[in-house]
Amino acid sequence: MHGDFLAEMQSGKKELIGGIALLSGYINKVRKEEENVLYVIAGDMLQGSLIDSEWKGLSTIEIMNWLAPDVVTLGNHEIDYGLPHLLFLEKIANFPIVNANLYIRKNNKRLMQPYLILKKAGFDILFTGVLTEKVMDALKQDSLIGSFVNLSEASKEVGKICNAYKNDDIDLTIILTHIGYESDLKLAKLLKPEWGVDMIIGGHSHSILKKPAKVNNILIAQAGVGTNQIGRFDIVVDDDTNSIVDYKWQLVQIDETIAEPDKKLEEYISSYKNEVDKKYNTLICKLSKELTHPQREIETSLGNFVADAFEERAESDVVLVGSGSIRVKQLGPAVTLKDFYSCFPYDDVITRYTITGKQLKQIFSHIMRIENRDGEGECYQVNSKVKAIYSDKNKKLKSLTVGGKSVIDSQQYTMSLQNFHFANAAPYLNITQTELLNSNKTKVISTSVQEVLEEYFRNNNNTSAEIEGRLVYV
Numbered sequence: 425m426h427g428d429f430l431a432e433m434q435s436g437k438k439e440l441i442g443g444i445a446l447l448s449g450y451i452n453k454v455r456k457e458e459e460n461v462l463y464v465i466a467g468d469m470l471q472g473s474l475i476d477s478e479w480k481g482l483s484t485i486e487i488m489n490w491l492a493p494d495v496v497t498l499g500n501h502e503i504d505y506g507l508p509h510l511l512f513l514e515k516i517a518n519f520p521i522v523n524a525n526l527y528i529r530k531n532n533k534r535l536m537q538p539y540l541i542l543k544k545a546g547f548d549i550l551f552t553g554v555l556t557e558k559v560m561d562a563l564k565q566d567s568l569i570g571s572f573v574n575l576s577e578a579s580k581e582v583g584k585i586c587n588a589y590k591n592d593d594i595d596l597t598i599i600l601t602h603i604g605y606e607s608d609l610k611l612a613k614l615l616k617p618e619w620g621v622d623m624i625i626g627g628h629s630h631s632i633l634k635k636p637a638k639v640n641n642i643l644i645a646q647a648g649v650g651t652n653q654i655g656r657f658d659i660v661v662d663d664d665t666n667s668i669v670d671y672k673w674q675l676v677q678i679d680e681t682i683a684e685p686d687k688k689l690e691e692y693i694s695s696y697k698n699e700v701d702k703k704y705n706t707l708i709c710k711l712s713k714e715l716t717h718p719q720r721e722i723e724t725s726l727g728n729f730v731a732d733a734f735e736e737r738a739e740s741d742v743v744l745v746g747s748g749s750i751r752v753k754q755l756g757p758a759v760t761l762k763d764f765y766s767c768f769p770y771d772d773v774i775t776r777y778t779i780t781g782k783q784l785k786q787i788f789s790h791i792m793r794i795e796n797r798d799g800e801g802e803c804y805q806v807n808s809k810v811k812a813i814y815s816d817k818n819k820k821l822k823s824l825t826v827g828g829k830s831v832i833d834s835q836q837y838t839m840s841l842q843n844f845h846f847a848n849a850a851p852y853l854n855i856t857q858t859e860l861l862n863s864n865k866t867k868v869i870s871t872s873v874q875e876v877l878e879e880y881f882r883n884n885n886n887t888s889a890e891i892e893g894r895l896v897y898v
Contacts, residue, residue, distance in 0.1 A: 425465065426472030426501070427484055428650035429693050431685070441679045442652035445690035448491055449683035450654065450676070460545040463491070466627035466646070467499025467555070467602035472751060474704060474762055475696045477769045480505045481513050483696050489518045490689045495540050497553025497600035498523045499627055504770075511535075522553040522600065525581040539585045547595035547661055552585045554578040554601050554611075575607060579614035586619035595666045597621045604629035604800040605646055612639035622668050625655070629799045636673050645673060653677050704762035709881040711756035712888040720747035721797040722895065726755055727805030729889035730768070733880035735807035738840035738869045740776050741826045742784065743807040744791075744853075746845055750805070759881060771874040773843040778863035782833040783855055788812045789821040790854035792895065802845075802852040806894050813896045822898070840869060 431443030440446065455461050469488055470481045481504075488496075496519060502510055514521055514536070523536040539552045555578075582599060590597060597620050601608055608626040615621050623643045630649035636657075637644040647655030653675050660670040676682065715726035727750060735743045752767045790796070791804050792814040806812070813822040824831045831837070849857050860866070870876050 425469050425651060426649060427470065427476035428652075429473060429475055429487065430697065439680045441677065442650060443678075443685070444487055444491070444651055444693060445685035445687070446678050446680070446683060447651045447654065448686035448689050450678055451491060452686060453683045454656075462494045462542065462544060462549070464551070464598075464600060464625060465493050465496040466600045466625050467497050467553075468501045468627055468649075469496065469499070471501040471504050471769065472650075474700045474765050474769075475693070477765065478700055478703075479696070480509060482516060485513050485516045487689070487693060487696075489516075490686070490692065493519045494542060495520050495522055495551045495600070497521065497602060498526065498536065498555055499602040500555070522551055523555055524552045524585050525554050525578050539589055541589070541594070545661075547663070548593045549596040549598065550586075550590055550594045551598050551600060552582060554581060554599060554603065575603075575610050575614060578603070579611055582611075582615060582621065583619050586621065590620055594620070595663060596623070596661055596668070598623045598625060601626040602628045605631040605633075605644075606798065606800065608644050608646075609637060609639055612642045612644060615640060615642065617641065620666060623657075631799075632675065633673075634675065636671075643668065643671065647675060651678060700762065704760060704765065706761050707758060708761055708764060708878065709756075709759040710885055711759060712886050714754050714756045715889055716754045717747075717750050718753050720750075721799075721801075721803050723891050723893075724750075724805065725889045725891055726750060726752075726767075728808070728892065728894065730877060731805045731807040732889065733877050733884075734774060734840060734873065735809070736880065737876045738774060738776055738838075740807070740838040740840040742810055742837060742839040744787075744839065744841045744845065745805045746842060747803040747805055749842070749844075761878075764878060764881060765874075768874060768877055770842075770844075771872055773871050774840055774869045774873045774876070775843060775846060776838050776840045776867045776869050777846075777860045778836050778838055778865040779855070779860065780833065781831040781835045781837060783859065784826075784831055784837050784839065785821060785824055785833070787839075787853045787855055788814075788824050791852070792821065792897070794819065802848075808892070808894070810894055811896070812894070813898060816897055836863070838865075842873060 429444045431440040431446050451463055470476055470484050476484045520540050521536055522540050524538040526535045528535055542549045599621060601624055605626060608624050612624060621642050626646045631646040632648040633646055645655050647653055656674045656676050658672040659668050662669045715729055717724040717726040730750060731743050731745045734745060749770045751769055755763060755767050794816055809827045811825045815822045845852055849855050849860055
């Protein structure tokens with residue numbers, strides 16, 4: 425859901441679409457019309473709006489309490505404000521949060537409630553949840569936390585729950601996952617039929633499915649991102665075989681034609697919105713035109729603008745900016761403080777490292793590979809000095825230049841990146857932390873990338889950025 429609280433006017437149309445109040449109106453309508461309804465969420469309620477970040481998710485959980493989901497699972501963004509804060513948010517929630525594969529390492533004890541059995545229509549329905557490896561990226565510096573997060577391990581955790589708690593009375597077994605659609609398909613193949621899993625409802629990859637997939641006799645569905653749509657299953661369960669014998673799937677668009685907005689919730693959200701507007705509706709910059717960031721896997725004009733801002737401060741040959749840290753698809757021409765924080769909500773340290781040209785090529789070969797551009801990989805925006813060409817056909821880096829000159833293996837280059845990406849250097853960049861620190865020329869450039877970027881916006885009125893062929897795929 426990513427903090428998608430407010431309804432918006434659809435381009436070229438007159439009706440409002442999405443928003444929590446309209447979504448709540450639809451959920452209330454279905455609960456009134458249908459006797460046996462379960463509303464579930466597959467993670468990432470948090471992060472994506474100033475209403476969320478200003479109150480560090482507390483506002484989101486309180487708003488979610490109005491929706492009263494029957495059960496939710498954790499997504500990677502539930503960890504964004506730190507583990508202790510997550511445990512605080514769990515106490516605020518009036519709804520159960522299940523996760524089976526996040527552990528306290530020392531005690532080998534699960535962090536969250538691992539499963540939940542809900543009774544509906546005379547049926548006992550078992551829910552459990554599993555999480556993407558991405559959650560551990562945010563917790564790399566917390567040595568207490570461990571997780572059985574690869575697919576094989578996650579499948580065994582599901583098996584453990586089913587073996588221990590799925591008795592003859594359990595009529596339906598549903599896994600709420602936050603591992604991405606492709607991983608959902610792989611997970612389904614790993615689950616033993618004897619465990620009796622009927623359905624996977626997933627998140628993380630923001631996939632919109634016209635119809636569910638079916639793997640290993642398990643139905644798999646996702647419903648995109650935000651509040652513009654909701655997935656609806658109408659299912660018939662056989663009490664004798666404990667299986668789904670019939671179903672109908674709809675991707676329901678949430679707009680004014682389908683339900684009346686929940687007025688009380690609308691007023692409650694407005695109380696947060698008014699606070700945010702008072703604090704953040706000041707203009708910090710007027711760009712010469714709108715900048716866009718439609719896709720994190722490709723070079724974007726907004727990505728170039730941000731990377732160049734960091735290059736100016738870092739004075740580096742290469743700057744890597746995590747594409748996922750840019751959270752809007754377009755920005756400007758007028759940029760308010762609210763727009764800025766919605767665009768770049770993550771604060772972090774930025775550090776400059778010295779590495780060899782060979783290591784630099786190794787990094788670009790890794791981050792530009794096809795497998796990393798699948799909606800679940802970690803992709804980057806780069807500064808103006810860099811031009812990299814990658815051959816999808818040959819699956820190799822064709823060329824890499826810095827400042828118009830080909831990168832030489834034996835030569836040294838400076839590279840700056842956010843601390844989050846240093847903490848996950850091996851999986852994200854194909855280089856170890858030790859290798860990054862090896863030159864002993866490491867320097868912290870700034871303890872706040874947000875402050876660097878905000879000042880850059882303020883000092884660069886009437887400027888713009890273009891897509892220049894910094895990252896090229898052939």
